[in-house]
Amino acid sequence: MNVYYLLALAFERVYTIHTKGDEGMKSREVIKILKKAGWIEQRQSGSHKQFRHPDQPERGVVTVPHPKAEMAIGTLKSIEDKSGVALR
Known part of the structure; x- marks a missing residue:
């Protein structure tokens, strides 16, 4: 499970710190x-x-950048949402 800590700093800004x-x-x-x-x-x-998934054409096309040593969290979430597959 991903854990996010929100840290309120000066000027009422909120930053997300990834663990x-x-x-x-x-x-x-x-x-x-x-x-x-x-x-x-x-x-x-x-x-x-x-x-593409042959049994789920409604999901469309899932694009994966390759080769990539470390994919961004947002990219992973997007792939999870589009494919319906839990990656982490």
Whole structure:
């Protein structure tokens, strides 16, 4: 489970500090999880691979940047939302 600590600093600004458990994942790991869940690589455009699920066409195309040593948390959440697969 991801834990976020909100820290209110001067000028009433709120900053999100990510704890160690919020580290990203390698794109290779994300692709492995998607393939295990039934997603099939359709094509690659530059440094991005695109996947489709044969049984869930309503989910459309999921794009994964590859190769990427550490993907941003927001990118991982977007892939999770689009694919319906829990990555972390």
